[in-house]
Each structure stands twice: as C-alpha cells, then as structure tokens.
Amino acid sequence: MNHHSIIAVDLMGGDHTAVSRLHALEKFHTQHPQIKLRAYVDEAFAKNQQQSIENLEAIAEVIVADQMITMDESPLLALRKKRMSSMSLSIKAVADADADAVLTAGNSGALVALAKYWLKSDAGIERPALATVLPGVPKPTLLLDIGATLEYNAEELFALAEVGAQIAPQLLACGKSPEVALLNVGTEHIKGHDTVQQADRLMQDSDINYLGFCEGTHLFKGYADVICCDGFVGNITLKACEGLMQQLQSNATKTWWQRWIEKKFWQYNGVNLNPAQYNGALLLGLDGLVVKAHGNSDEIDFYHALVQTATYIDKVKLAL
Numbered sequence: 001m002n003h004h005s006i007i008a009v010d011l012m013g014g015d016h017t018a019v020s021r022l023h024a025l026e027k028f029h030t031q032h033p034q035i036k037l038r039a040y041v042d043e044a045f046a047k048n049q050q051q052s053i054e055n056l057e058a059i060a061e062v063i064v065a066d067q068m069i070t071m072d073e074s075p076l077l078a079l080r081k082k083r084m085s086s087m088s089l090s091i092k093a094v095a096d097a098d099a100d101a102v103l104t105a106g107n108s109g110a111l112v113a114l115a116k117y118w119l120k121s122d123a124g125i126e127r128p129a130l131a132t133v134l135p136g137v138p139k140p141t142l143l144l145d146i147g148a149t150l151e152y153n154a155e156e157l158f159a160l161a162e163v164g165a166q167i168a169p170q171l172l173a174c175g176k177s178p179e180v181a182l183l184n185v186g187t188e189h190i191k192g193h194d195t196v197q198q199a200d201r202l203m204q205d206s207d208i209n210y211l212g213f214c215e216g217t218h219l220f221k222g223y224a225d226v227i228c229c230d231g232f233v234g235n236i237t238l239k240a241c242e243g244l245m246q247q248l249q250s251n252a253t254k255t256w257w258q259r260w261i262e263k264k265f266w267q268y269n270g271v272n273l274n275p276a277q278y279n280g281a282l283l284l285g286l287d288g289l290v291v292k293a294h295g296n297s298d299e300i301d302f303y304h305a306l307v308q309t310a311t312y313i314d315k316v317k318l319a320l
Helices: 018-031 041-047 050-057 075-081 085-097 108-118 155-172 194-204 231-248 254-266 299-319
Strands: 006-010 036-042 061-065 101-104 129-134 141-144 179-183 207-214 226-228 281-284 290-291
Touching: 006 299, 018 036, 018 050, 018 299, 036 041, 036 050, 036 085, 041 050, 050 061, 050 254, 061 085, 061 254, 075 108, 085 101, 085 108, 085 290, 101 231, 101 299, 108 281, 129 155, 129 179, 141 155, 141 231, 155 179, 155 194, 155 226, 155 254, 155 281, 179 194, 179 231, 194 207, 290 299
Parallel strands: 006 036, 006 101, 036 061, 101 290, 141 226, 179 207, 179 226
Antiparallel strands: 129 141, 129 281, 281 290
C-alpha cells in the first residue's frame, strides 16, 4: 500500500455508533501505520466523547465539524444546509487534495449530492454510480450501479457499461477486455423492459466485450467481469444478499457444527466469500476517490472498508 496515502473518514455516518468506527480506525492504524488518517466528527461527539477523542488524536488528525448528517436526511437538505457537516468536509478534503480518498458509512443520497457539489464530473458518465466487487468462483465480479442513480435510460446504461469495462482491469486484474453483462429477469434476448432491450442492442453494436443478459443466479458464479443494472435493481439485489448473509452470520442459535459449516461455506475453492471482506463501494463518475461502506457496518465491516479504500487508492486513483 502507498506509504504516503491519506484517507479522510466521516466517523459520524452509519447505523452503528461512531465509537465502533473509531475502534475500526484503531485496528486499521495498527495494521497499516504508514497510511495517514483524517477523522471527521461533529461538535456533539467531540464534546460528549472526550476520552474517545483523545484516543482518536493518537492515531489520526481530528477535524471537528459543525454538524452531522443523519441516515434519514434529505439529500437536498444536506446539500443546502449541511455543507459544514462531517461528511461534507471529508469529501471536500479530497477535492482540496488534502486526502487521497474519503470513506463514509453514511446517507447514500447525501453522499452523492455532496460529492457532486465538491468534485468535478468525469466525462464517462453524466450521473454518479456506485460499484462494488462481489466475491465469486472462479472470479470476482464488479456490480454497478448499486444505488447512486436509481433510473437510467438505455444510453446511460451503455455508458455505465463502458465505465465499468474501463475500471475493471484496475480493480480485478481481469485483462484489457473484460466481459460485460446486463442484469435482467432472464438470459433470453426477448426478456426485459424497453430500457434493457435498447441497451442490449447498443452493446451488441459496440466494441464492448458483451456477453448479453444475465440474471441473479449468475452474480456469484464469475459469469462476467462486469454486471450492469440501474441503481434501483442493484441496491435491492445487494441488500437482499446482505440480509441472507446476516442470517447466516447470526450466532444466536448456532450449534458448533453449524458454525463449522459456515466457516467452510465462506471458504470455497480457496476463495473467501465472506461479504464483510468486500465492504466499500466505489463512487464512479467524479474526479475524486469516494468510498461508501454499507450503512450497518459494524467495527469489523468498517475495518474491511478501510482496507478496501486503501486498495482503491493503489489500484484506481490514477485511473480516475
């Protein structure tokens, strides 16, 4: 990992307490002391958690913001009235070149709105998209969009596929011509609504290494290097998968043999399928590195999101 990297962390965003994310930062600092951390908190946390702040100052530069953005906050309200929030200032740090990347587990809508405000748009796509790496056998897959932009027209889906194909070689080491598929309700060419039908025709007539349609059963099978869909479909798909994994991870009523089976399940043909290892979605379409951890990230999840952010800096920062 780059010894001069700086990660700006919005400590206030997410469903769990900020203290759990602070513990994740402490673990990350222990494992990766060469990477500098800038931690953003709000005034209330700084006032009420003085011991936590002292612990934080031992491993990171601490910036106290006027406000924080809640998980149910309107993106428009966040943009208009909370530009001095912890999330907003952490994104601004990337825009000002005070950090190489920003990580938050906070409000996705507010993140997109504020990222578009502080950072310049990339020519590849007009509206930002969230991309995440899905574990799979025999290879991982880049899935996008998973919630940044809910609706796309056919031309926008095509542009999304082009961006995915452009960045996949850096993220996945899959070669210069990654395989691309469109997520649909079936693989037959007659399936799907007008938008995916039109996007399918655009991709068939392009230079993209296009496989055609795929469906949900293909997501973890390494069917394609890149799978594209609109953010509405992608977000529901990802959260359904997360919900299943959370059920599998619950230790409340497990016997020893159930835990043993789960351990074997996470390791399949030498591939780690535990979704916590892949936490941290990359916001594409802007000229800065913005990473979104899932909102219910606990300490372990957020630690892995920090590791993923550091990996993004190494692999894709120069490509943005």
